[in-house]
Amino acid sequence: DVKVTQSSRYLVKRTGEKVFLECVQDMDHENMFWYRQDPGLGLRLIYFSYDVKMKEKGDIPEGYSVSREKKERFSLILESASTNQTSMYLCASSFHGTGGLTLHFGNGTRLTVT
């Protein structure tokens, strides 16, 4: 079974702090994704990466950056956390194939910014 592991289940940070969310997958997937999930807004894509050192902006990249130095690891960085970044953050991975994009998700990190 594919395993996508997010380093923290819960995080509490202060406004202005730099925050790192880490994600590791064990299935040699090319694609990795960061989503945030908010009540009433559903899942929204922040960034994705289709290869090491490659990244693409999603629907809501403002206030975030990402890093992918190794194939199995994808990090989401909040340069200066703000209260409107309080959310559930979900990492996902998938193969880069010609078929549909089947995502495998981690269990999420619930971030609270105070």
Added chain:
Amino acid sequence: EDQVTQSPEALRLQEGESSSLNCSYTVSGLRGLFWYRQDPGKGPEFLFTLYSAGEEKEKERLKATLTKKESFLHITAPKPEDSATYLCAVQASNAGNMLTFGGGTRLMVKP
């Protein structure tokens, strides 16, 4: 712009009471439609992919169907363990690696 709308937002069923969840979509060419199940405090878990109108897939008490404008997730004789939020997502032909998700349907099955 690709859009996905799920209805109802919430659904309460008695154990054994069959029903359907709806996912209406608007995309400029469908590459795939996906159903996921999400339990509280966990990430979404993949259920099905449908690629073309008329396609159907089944897994235990769940059956997903697809038309050119919508998909249904039919739940036959549900059990309390089927309680979860069900998410629908579409991948457009020109969207590369991006999915558009609906808001989900929260299903509660009472014993």
